[in-house]
Each structure stands twice: as C-alpha cells, then as structure tokens.
Amino acid sequence: MKIYCQVTAHGLVPMYDSDYDEKQRLRVGETVLCDITKPRNYEFHKKFFALVRLTYQNLPERLHVMLNIQSEDDMLTCLKLDIGLASVIYQGGRHLIKVGSISFASMDETEFEDFYNKCVDVILSKYLRGTERQELIDEIEKFK
Secondary structure, eight states: OOOOEEEETTEEEESSHHHHHHHHTSOTTOOOOOOOOOOOOHHHHHHHHHHHHHHHHHOOHHHHHHHTOOSHHHHHHHHHHHTTOEEEEEETTEEEEEEOOOOTTTOOHHHHHHHHHHHHHHIIIIISTTOOHHHHHHHHHHHO
C-alpha cells in the first residue's frame, strides 16, 4: 500500500480521499512498515535536463573531442560516471559498465536533489571551469 501524506504537527495526514480510504484499512495499534519517500518534482527534473543541455552546448570543443561527447545523452552518461552512478558487472567473460538510472521510480526527491548538486559540482570543476556557481544557476533558470 502506498499513500501520499502531508507532514503536520500531529503526524502524517493522507492527502487524497483515496489515500484516506487506504489508511482506514489499518487498525489502531497495528504495526506497519512505511517506506517514506519524497515524490519527485517534475519542474526540478526539467531544471536538471536544462543543466545537461546548457553544459553540452557550452562544452569546450577539446572536451567534446577528448571525451567523445556527441549528444546530450553522452553528456548525461559522463555526469553519471563522474559521480559514481554506475557499477561494473561481469558478463560473458567481459567487464561491462552499467550506468544507473535517474528515473522517477529510481530516485525520490531527496536522492535526486543530491544527484543534481553533485552534477553541478562536477560541471563546475571539470566541464565549465571558471564558471561561478551562481552564474550557472542563473543561466539554468533562463534556459528552462
């Protein structure tokens, strides 16, 4: 059972009638296991992809060539690898890199915000060196 709740001073309160109906199925005193996640904000998701596009479009030519970044998808893959959102698997006698997912199902808002901030740090230190953090953030807001 998954329900959306709002945090209040008195505890968690179901957000929608359907969530309230689900909660009513629980008995007072019953022990339940809760999986607390913060649902992803779609606007924040769009902001991240604006960051990726902005980085790709302003990437110095030498990095395009040196890292073979030919698209925004390549840029995203590089960022994932840079922050360690990947794992090495052994398959068919070879080591393969499996890049992690940032889908809504894979990360809640808190995890995605951490991922976003790490990407900003990597972009400023590796891809768009010399750019100030606030300058980048301002550009992202204009770029969306």
